[in-house]
Amino acid sequence: xxxxxxxxxxxxxxxxxxxxxxxxxxxxxxxxxxxxxxxxxxxxxxxxxxxxxxxxxxxxxxxxxxxxxxxxxxxxxxxxxxxxxxxxxxxxxxxxxxxxxxxxxxxxxxxxxxxxxxxxxxxxxxxxxxxxxxxxxxxxxxxxxxxxxxxxxxxxxxxxxxxxxxxxxxxxxxxxxxxxxxxxxxxxxxxxxxxxxxxxxxxxxxxxxxxxxxxxxxxxxxxxxxxxxxxxxxxxxxxxxxxxxxxxxxxxxxxxxxxxxxxxxxxxxxxxxxxxxxxxxxxxxxxxxxxxxxxxxxxxxxxxxxxxxxxxxxxxxxxxxxxxxxxxxxxxxx
Numbered sequence: 001x002x003x004x005x006x007x008x009x010x011x012x013x014x015x016x017x018x019x020x021x022x023x024x025x026x027x028x029x030x031x032x033x034x035x036x037x038x039x040x041x042x043x044x045x046x047x048x049x050x051x052x053x054x055x056x057x058x059x060x061x062x063x064x065x066x067x068x069x070x071x072x073x074x075x076x077x078x079x080x081x082x083x084x085x086x087x088x089x090x091x092x093x094x095x096x097x098x099x100x101x102x103x104x105x106x107x108x109x110x111x112x113x114x115x116x117x118x119x120x121x122x123x124x125x126x127x128x129x130x131x132x133x134x135x136x137x138x139x140x141x142x143x144x145x146x147x148x149x150x151x152x153x154x155x156x157x158x159x160x161x162x163x164x165x166x167x168x169x170x171x172x173x174x175x176x177x178x179x180x181x182x183x184x185x186x187x188x189x190x191x192x193x194x195x196x197x198x199x200x201x202x203x204x205x206x207x208x209x210x211x212x213x214x215x216x217x218x219x220x221x222x223x224x225x226x227x228x229x230x231x232x233x234x235x236x237x238x239x240x241x242x243x244x245x246x247x248x249x250x251x252x253x254x255x256x257x258x259x260x261x262x263x264x265x266x267x268x269x270x271x272x273x274x275x276x277x278x279x280x281x282x283x284x285x286x287x288x289x290x291x292x293x294x295x296x297x298x299x300x301x302x303x304x305x306x307x308x309x310x311x312x313x314x315x316x317x318x319x320x321x322x323x324x325x326x327x328x329x330x331x332x333x334x
Contacts, residue, residue, distance in 0.1 A: 001028045004332075005099035006312050008063045011053055015250040015320070016313075020053070021069060023310060028101055036086050037079035038102045038109070042305070044072035044123040045328040046157070047221075047319050050249040059275045068097035069312075072128055074112070074119045075102075075333070086111070093122050098312055100332050116291060118303075124157055124327030125294065125301035126287050132243060132276040133161035134286045138169075140241045140274045141217045145170035148213060150230055153221030154192065155182035157327035158243060162219045163192050164299050171217075174210050176203070176226060178322050185325070190300060203229040217241070223248045224256055231260035240264075240271040250320065302326030 002025050009022040031037060052070050055062050063070050073096025077086050085106050086092070094109040096102045112122050124130060136158070137143055149166040153159040154175025163173045163186060174194040175186040183195035196206040207229055214235040220227050223245025231240070248255045264271055279286070293299035304324045306315045309332040318324040 001101070002026065003028050003099055003101040004309050005097070006069045006309065008053060008065055008067060008069055011055060011062075011065070014252045016050070016053065016316070018313060021313065023312075029103060031079060031081040031103065033081055034083050034105050035081050035103055036077050036083050036106055036109075038073075038075050038092060038096065038104065039078045039333060040073045040075040040096055040100055040102065041333045042074050042119050042123060042329050042331050043096070043098050044127065045316055045319055045330060046071070046128065047244055047246045047249060049316070049319075059277070068099050070095060071098050072123050073097060073099075073102065074122050091119065093127070098309065098330075098332075100309060100334070117294070120303040120305055120327070120329045121301050123329055124303050125161060125299070126290060128276055129157035129327055130161050130290055131279065131283055131286055132274075133158045133165060134290060135276060135279040135282070136241050136243050136274045137162045137165050137217070137219055139279065140272055141219060141239050143169055143171055143217055147171045147216040148211060148235070149173045150176070150207075150211060150215045150218045150233070151192075151221075152176045152219070152226050152230070153244070153246065154186050154195070155325070156221060159219070159221050160186065160190055160302070160326065161299070164190055164293075166217075167191050168293060168298050174215075176222070182322075182325070198226060204232070207233050214238075219243060220245070222246055228258050228260045231258055231263040234263050234267045234269045236267050236269075238267055238269040240269065242271060242273040246320065303329050305329045305331055307331045 005024045006021050012020045052063050074093040077090045091114050092109045149171045151159045151163045155177040166173045173192045175192045176196045178199045183197045186192040187195045194210040214233045217239050218230045219241045221244045224247035315330050
């Protein structure tokens with residue numbers, strides 16, 4: 001059996017191009033005692049992948065050159081050499097990487113129930129993006145009923161869930177997204193109170209109009225100019241959650257930091273970074289709550305699915321071009 005894999009060939013400077021990765025086809029090794037073979041059905045594409053390519057200090061070691069590109073994956077166990085924890089046919093998810101198969105002793109792989117949700121949803125709302133949104137807005141943002149919450153990247157995998165959780169908790173929610181279609185989506189389908197189209201509106205004027213009383217919590221996925229603008233609208237004792245900075249990930253020069261940071265001093269506010277892996281032990285409880293909200297119709301999930309491991313580069317580019325709706329997923333099973 002052959003396994004198609006996307007490996008990291010070169011560390012990119014700026015935006016990754018066709019020289020960054022290589023599509024390889026390798027023979028799947030014979031299973032050793034206690035190992036299982038997992039056939040991937042889908043892999044997750046996330047903005048964090050850009051940071052994992054850099055050989056710099058971070059919350060997780062970089063992907064090594066020549067190794068399979070790191071990503072979340074979900075699939076099924078198709079072979080088992082005496083591993084008692086799994087059965088053939090089990091649906092499992094973990095950091096399987098951008099490839100069609102994984103050989104593993106089972107450590108780090110978790111069984112999920114396809115009857116409760118689709119495979120792609122376990123990579124989105126019930127996976128890392130959903131967990132990021134849940135713990136980021138509830139544990140770091142510490143929202144409370146009546147808060148005014150601003151979310152950047154509001155139509156994306158994390159931001160769309162953040163805004164919906166804030167609405168469930170009784171907050172007023174304003175989302176920042178790119179383009180009329182995405183703004184209509186977060187308002188009309190997800191229930192956000194207001195939407196700001198950063199591509200067609202002046203961000204400072206829009207915040208003044210749509211957040212006249214300021215903001216209590218800003219959940220940031222974008223950084224750059226949008227972070228700067230949001231800092232100018234903080235209320236007293238506001239909280240800023242730094243989840244990501246997608247506008248800065250492909251910079252060839254140093255990251256543009258916020259020039260309005262003194263607003264934190266004036267308003268006695270706090271700015272805190274969050275990494276979802278810090279909350280791993282509580283994922284089960286969070287997934288249970290998210291599942292309940294999904295069943296009750298309080299939470300909506302959208303996955304944008306593309307096909308073919310050969311199309312990884314093109315699909316990855318959609319993370320930064322904005323040509324996607326919801327959670328970006330690549331189907332790799334043939």
